[in-house]
Amino acid sequence: MKEEQQPDGQEQALVEAVARFAIGQLAPHAAAWDESETFPLPQLRQAGALGLCGLFVSEDHGGLGIGRSLGVRLFEALAEGCTSFAAFLSIHNMATAMVARFGGAVVRQQHLPELTSGAKLASYCLTEPEAGSDAAALRTCAARRDDGYVLDGAKAFISGAGDTQWLVVMARTAPVGSKGISAFLVPADHPGVSYGRRERKLGWRSQATRMVLFQEVFVPEDHRLGAEGQGFAMALQALDGGRLNIAACSVGTARAALREAISYVKTRRQFGQSISQFQAVQFRLADMATELHAARALLDQAARHYDAGHRATRAFCAMAKRFCTDVAFAVADGALELHGGYGVLGDYPAERHLRDLRLHRLLEGTNDIMRLITARQLLDDHDMEGLL
Numbered sequence: 001m002k003e004e005q006q007p008d009g010q011e012q013a014l015v016e017a018v019a020r021f022a023i024g025q026l027a028p029h030a031a032a033w034d035e036s037e038t039f040p041l042p043q044l045r046q047a048g049a050l051g052l053c054g055l056f057v058s059e060d061h062g063g064l065g066i067g068r069s070l071g072v073r074l075f076e077a078l079a080e081g082c083t084s085f086a087a088f089l090s091i092h093n094m095a096t097a098m099v100a101r102f103g104g105a106v107v108r109q110q111h112l113p114e115l116t117s118g119a120k121l122a123s124y125c126l127t128e129p130e131a132g133s134d135a136a137a138l139r140t141c142a143a144r145r146d147d148g149y150v151l152d153g154a155k156a157f158i159s160g161a162g163d164t165q166w167l168v169v170m171a172r173t174a175p176v177g178s179k180g181i182s183a184f185l186v187p188a189d190h191p192g193v194s195y196g197r198r199e200r201k202l203g204w205r206s207q208a209t210r211m212v213l214f215q216e217v218f219v220p221e222d223h224r225l226g227a228e229g230q231g232f233a234m235a236l237q238a239l240d241g242g243r244l245n246i247a248a249c250s251v252g253t254a255r256a257a258l259r260e261a262i263s264y265v266k267t268r269r270q271f272g273q274s275i276s277q278f279q280a281v282q283f284r285l286a287d288m289a290t291e292l293h294a295a296r297a298l299l300d301q302a303a304r305h306y307d308a309g310h311r312a313t314r315a316f317c318a319m320a321k322r323f324c325t326d327v328a329f330a331v332a333d334g335a336l337e338l339h340g341g342y343g344v345l346g347d348y349p350a351e352r353h354l355r356d357l358r359l360h361r362l363l364e365g366t367n368d369i370m371r372l373i374t375a376r377q378l379l380d381d382h383d384m385e386g387l388l
């Protein structure tokens with residue numbers, strides 16, 4: 001396990017390259033993508049060329065093979081350019097890492113290179129209309145047929161759906177329980193796969209969110225990921241990493257919001273002076289920076305625990321996701337406040353940051369579900385110490 005907080009020289013060079021990409025190629029367009037609901041495909045391809053579509057896939061499978069401690073730095077940097085872009089990339093990486101880790105040799109050989117290069121993109125399909133927080137209650141069924149499975153059911157809230165080429169789908173291979181769930185890699189345009197309308201939503205507006213419907217969709221056996229019945233455990237494991245990424249996207253977005261607020265208060269004048277001269281404004285900025293650093297420290301710790309295989313990793317990821325997303329939202333709200341009425345206008349990024357960050361407190365498990373995961377660990381007599 002790496003104990004040091006700072007990345008080494010090579011890692012630092014990667015963080016700087018990604019920061020340059022985010023500021024040069026994402027930030028100038030983020031507002032327009034949000035406004036016009038444009039999926040930034042050319043920039044996703046560029047991200048692929050930088051290695052950002054296969055972050056957690058080993059190098060021999062065409063990925064960068066990095067750990068989460070570096071991963072959170074990269075997602076922070078990306079989100080400073082465009083939150084919605086960074087968050088989609090997180091989901092693509094989550095699905096791609098599942099293919100790399102649990103896919104059979106044929107699937108890995110045939111499909112991983114396209115996923116890690118960003119030539120093809122993937123969605124992660126767990127949530128259903130009747131199975132959100134209680135994801136293990138999912139009902140999409142994968143019925144056994146001689147040479148494979150037939151999928152029937154519906155997934156809700158699927159990020160990127162309609163724009164991605166592959167779907168990682170959790171479906172039921174046994175009638176009840178979390179151990180009756182398996183995972184499958186399904187081509188997004190396979191016969192029997194169809195899509196709901198693009199949801200109109202508060203934030204992440206550059207990426208589509210749609211329902212995905214499966215009607216007698218045949219999936220060959222070699223497209224099952226991992227063993228039958230392991231799908232739910234694999235999906236939760238992927239979410240541990242996803243939650244770190246979402247926490248990092250939150251910290252990065254909040255940092256951008258804080259920077260913009262600092263620059264604004266220095267130029268805005270009221271009562272004959274710069275508003276940065278008012279102590280109330282200074283104290284607000286000081287609290288925002290302090291809380292953001294505390295959130296980042298917890299995020300770093302959770303990422304280090306993930307990389308080290310700590311036994312309470314799931315709870316640490318949940319704590320980091322809960323805390324970072326709440327703090328980031330509060331920072332973005334403070335940043336908007338410091339813009340006065342101008343904060344709610346589309347001319348400034350403050351309101352977009354707030355809209356994007358509101359989503360982070362809900363998705364990949366709501367923050368109350370993060371509390372539930374943390375409390376479960378605390379109340380477990382055998383494992384409480386893992387968290388204290």
Ligand SMILES: Cc1cc2nc3c(=O)[nH]c(=O)nc-3n(C[C@H](O)[C@H](O)[C@H](O)COP(=O)(O)OP(=O)(O)OC[C@H]3O[C@@H](n4cnc5c(N)ncnc54)[C@H](O)[C@@H]3O)c2cc1C
Nearest residue numbers: 124125126127132133157158159362363364365366368369
């Ligand atoms: C923009 C967006 C993108 C998303 N992308 C994806 C995606 O790509 N793939 C995917 O699979 N899913 C995705 N999701 C789904 C997301 O993970 C779920 O929305 C989330 O897990 C909550 O489920 P739900 O919406 O059904 O809410 P519900 O589960 O209905 O929760 C409603 C409320 O009840 C509370 N609640 C529920 N159970 C408990 C409990 N036991 N204790 C206390 N409170 C509880 C919740 O905290 C919440 O406040 C996305 C969601 C959004 C909004």
